Amino acid sequence: MSKKFILKRTIFWILTIIIILVVIGPLIWIYLTAFKSPNDIFTSELSRQFIFTPTLDNFKRLFTQFAFFGSLLNTIIISVASTIIVMIIAVPAAYSFSRWNTGGGHILFVTISTRMFPAVVAALPFFILFRNLGLLDTHIGLILLYMYFNVSFATFLLYGFFRDVPIELEQAALIDGYGRFNIFRKVVLPLVLPGIVTTSVFCLIWSWNEFLYAFLFTRSSAKTMTVLISSFWGSIEIQYGPMAAGAAIGVLPTLIAAWFMQRYIVRGLTFGAVKG
């Protein structure tokens, strides 16, 4: 092995380890802290950072002293409902764009354009509108917002999946005597089902993790988990234990989804890269 090769390998592994630490570090901290007592959290002894007596006190406090269950439920309702509505809109829209180029590309562009500016830019007009409509601090308000942001993303992602379905398959079914709806149901849908599942998971994760709009548009009744967790960072003290316990629960669905869907997520991330 040449010196150049060894140097290259060394740099590669150093960078890999750094990246892994940067990604996994916060997760390790969350899960260690969630099971620590306050004494272990604030200790300066390095050994006790990793070796300590685990406790479930933080989780008990989270559910008894704070309205964590309610905010978790809010998150579930809002993210699941918004994802379902998004898919109901995006699936036929993407199919239409991919098969008939509906709107000559202009409607697709407008749909995608909602993702072309920072989300915070739209916060003020939305806030005024929602206040006038009485949608602040409501489930429906947040569902509508998440729908607005995710429809464009889901349509664009699904557009690619639908385009991958050979048109000859649909034409064959058309000649075989099936109507448009049955072709969609019997031929197209089963083929794009993995794409629909992947897109749904992406939308679900996005809504689940969303903080900015939930923070600005909710106060109590529709308060989501991310907003509640952020409230542990108070002006007098930072409640690391419940905060880590809340984060440990909150991040779990995302981690599980990422683990099971990593193959599709890679496809989603590289989406467009292989298109001509």
Added chain:
Amino acid sequence: MSRVDCKNIWKIYSGNVIGVKDLTFTCGDKEFLAILGPSGGGKSSTLRMLAGLEEISKGEILFDGELVNNMGPNERNIALAFESYALYYRLTVYENIAFPLRAKGFKKEKVNKMVKEIAESLNLEPVLNTKPSGLAGGHQQRVSLARALVRKPRLTLLDEPLSHMDQRIRAAIRAQIRRIHEEFGNTTIYVTHDQEEAISLSDRILIIFEGQKQQIGTIEEIYNKPVNRFVANFVGQPGMNFINGKIDSTNAVSILLDGGKQEIKFTGEIDSKYIGSGIVIGFRPQQIKISHKKEKESNIPARVKIVEFQGDSTVLTLTLDDQKKTEIKVNIPAGGTRYKRGEECWLELQPKFVHLFNEQEKAIVKR
């Protein structure tokens, strides 16, 4: 089970790209018609208009006298086997073949019987429970064929269905296609760029080039009486030879060789207005007599340039002793006289096999 009439049909794509230009032809009831032509010539566009997958820009398509221009593909009762198979990869071979039958609402027993019948005809029985992704290209193509033929439609359209099969399977499936066509009494339109397929399968051949009909007829008509230079060159392997010449009289033309003017006789009638004008003389490689020695005064001298042994025949590429050193091909049966590269030889063109084409590349001899 249907007569098809295409009357002056046009396919104009966006950007004014003409796919099919003023095409008129008829495919009779129970006829097997092959649409033959080079790639991009408008064959598939024609087929897709017949299937209802492409809108007809102008003209009329009639099935049994009924106008089908505005009918959707599912209303026309046709079957189409795609070049790209278009199989449902989630379903087994059995389910793929049964798919169009289920759309018709046939009972389970009937579906089963029909699927088994066609599977037997196309040797698909062992793979009925396999998914198409587990099959080789040739097998998949057969499944596609089976799905098209199982329905007993009033018109069967086949779009290059053998293109992905190897030579041996191709010959076997060709025979099956023809047998099924006859057994079911189908009307079949078959698109191909392979003249061997068109010749061996069809009753008549329609030749299309650049979206336009060139000729329609039996293979004998097309081979022996090509209407233009394109058809003459496209049909036949190798294609027709062409030499520039001049019409001297109503039964003779001449070409200019290094040794002087060489007369070539022909039979048939031509318009006397052509006498004295330049012309292209055509003759098929298979219809030339070749010898080592000059036997007649009308023999044309040539020299062997390339010898290609092709199993059942040998193709010689010869150069004529003219200013341009024009190359021509001669096909001689295997086992006949052998020729070597560089050797001198003599050609005899039989008057009944001489074709003449005018400036517009149209055949001018009437026989």
